[in-house]
Amino acid sequence: MTAPTTPTTAYLVTGVSPLGGEPTDLLLADGVIAAVGADAAGAAKDRDGDDLVVVDGTGLIALPGLVDLHTHLREPGREDAETILTGTRSAAAGGFTAVHAMANTSPVADTAGVVEQVWRLGRDAGYADVIPVGAVTVGLGGERLAELGAMADSAARVRVFSDDGKCVHDPVLMRRALEYTKAFDGVVAQHAQEPRLTEGSQMHEGTVSAEIGLAGWPAVAEEAIIARDVLLAEHVGGRLHVQHLSTAGSVEIVRWAKERGIDVTAEATPHHLLLTDELARSYDPVYKVNPPLRTAEDVAAVRAGLADGTIDVVATDHAPHALQDKDCEWSAAAFGMTGLETALSVVQQVMVDSGLFTWADVARVLSVEPARIGGLADHGRPLEAGEPATIVLYDPAARRTVAPAEHHSRSRNSPYAGLELPGRVRWTFLRGRPTVADGELAPVAGA
Numbered sequence: 001m002t003a004p005t006t007p008t009t010a011y012l013v014t015g016v017s018p019l020g021g022e023p024t025d026l027l028l029a030d031g032v033i034a035a036v037g038a039d040a041a042g043a044a045k046d047r048d049g050d051d052l053v054v055v056d057g058t059g060l061i062a063l064p065g066l067v068d069l070h071t072h073l074r075e076p077g078r079e080d081a082e083t084i085l086t087g088t089r090s091a092a093a094g095g096f097t098a099v100h101a102m103a104n105t106s107p108v109a110d111t112a113g114v115v116e117q118v119w120r121l122g123r124d125a126g127y128a129d130v131i132p133v134g135a136v137t138v139g140l141g142g143e144r145l146a147e148l149g150a151m152a153d154s155a156a157r158v159r160v161f162s163d164d165g166k167c168v169h170d171p172v173l174m175r176r177a178l179e180y181t182k183a184f185d186g187v188v189a190q191h192a193q194e195p196r197l198t199e200g201s202q203m204h205e206g207t208v209s210a211e212i213g214l215a216g217w218p219a220v221a222e223e224a225i226i227a228r229d230v231l232l233a234e235h236v237g238g239r240l241h242v243q244h245l246s247t248a249g250s251v252e253i254v255r256w257a258k259e260r261g262i263d264v265t266a267e268a269t270p271h272h273l274l275l276t277d278e279l280a281r282s283y284d285p286v287y288k289v290n291p292p293l294r295t296a297e298d299v300a301a302v303r304a305g306l307a308d309g310t311i312d313v314v315a316t317d318h319a320p321h322a323l324q325d326k327d328c329e330w331s332a333a334a335f336g337m338t339g340l341e342t343a344l345s346v347v348q349q350v351m352v353d354s355g356l357f358t359w360a361d362v363a364r365v366l367s368v369e370p371a372r373i374g375g376l377a378d379h380g381r382p383l384e385a386g387e388p389a390t391i392v393l394y395d396p397a398a399r400r401t402v403a404p405a406e407h408h409s410r411s412r413n414s415p416y417a418g419l420e421l422p423g424r425v426r427w428t429f430l431r432g433r434p435t436v437a438d439g440e441l442a443p444v445a446g447a
């Protein structure tokens with residue numbers, strides 16, 4: 001079906017389960033959730049009938065629109081791998097209504113000019129709110145702090161700063177960044193990778209790397225930086241966010257830091273919740289990622305850390321790469337995997353279907369907490385009357401075999417190709433306007 005997309009269209013969603021709870025009706029109108037429950041159908045009748053689309057929500061779960069704290073959109077500079085338009089179409093298809101766009105573009109997003117460009121392109125595309133992440137250091141060079149304040153004051157209102165892809169390894173610069181971002185309630189999101197311990201690293205250092213002869217990336221290279229940074233955050237009273245935490249030791253350090261009252265949050269990716277370094281035995285570079293896939297014990301610890309709240313959010317680290325950068329021998333291939341269109345399904349399989357999570361927990365880690373950490377007032381909101389109609393309707397009973405060729409991302413480097421995963425996004429609404437309608441991307445104004 002083709003859904004009307006004019007802003008005046010109202011949507012009556014019947015029999016849907018908010019956060020997996022008792023089925024109810026939701027009326028979405030004028031950009032907000034206009035009514036919930038018994039009032040919704042009546043309120044819908046009071047509106048002009050021509051404007052009303054009725055969505056059968058039976059069997060669907062309503063969640064606040066998903067928020068990704070960690071997306072690579074590649075524009076400007078690598079539009080052959082992804083653009084802001086294709087990346088946000090991919091986001092919408094995965095149920096995301098906001099994505100934080102990492103700064104490792106070309107040019108690097110280290111000035112007010114570049115972050116404003118990214119923000120504008122996202123607004124013009126219209127599929128999801130694009131929240132630019134500002135680089136911590138000029139050109140991701142690790143030598144001089146970038147203009148953090150100018151990026152914070154720009155139209156893009158940057159609050160999250162990261163050199164992702166590179167670690168801010170100079171402790172003095174890291175300290176200054178943690179201090180400086182306090183002035184505008186910013187957060188420093190660290191890619192924890194001790195560079196000297198990971199020179200030439202190709203995969204997790206352990207039994208598998210030794211057996212197949214690829215240079216190892218030891219767990220301690222991640223853990224040493226996280227340990228240092230939580231102590232720095234404590235010392236200066238700054239806000240630290242640990243990106244794509246991947247080892248059992250990292251979970252322990254973050255747990256310790258939180259118990260100590262340090263202002264730290266952490267994210268885990270879907271792939272570190274599901275996949276292990278055993279996959280590298282295939283030498284298929286689709287499994288090459290930074291930080292690397294770890295052991296089954298690490299995966300279990302990351303799941304446990306997410307379940308007990310040590311890890312605050314799931315973030316995709318959607319890292320699209322052009323074919324020539326992945327379809328080559330392992331050591332020459334780029335690090336990274338796509339993830340926007342599979343994240344919710346992986347979280348369902350690993351955390352919900354296993355009994356570790358309720359759907360309210362899913363909303364917490366994929367919407368409420370990432371919105372809070374990123375300082376987004378209009379995302380991750382309760383599903384209540386008067387709140388923005390920025391929601392996703394998801395069918396947890398559907399099953400699908402992942403086919404990257406059908407994805408909306410411009411890149412195809414999904415590690416789940418051929419795998420059967422649960423669930424399907426049926427509708428995504430951004431301020432009352434569908435970006436996905438009945439399982440298909442909807443045309444949006446400006447796109």
Ligand SMILES: NC(=O)N[C@@H](CC(=O)O)C(=O)O
Binds near residue numbers: 104165290317319
């Ligand atoms: N996560 C990844 O494997 N890749 C990221 C950056 C990075 O190396 O972290 C990318 O930009 O491709």
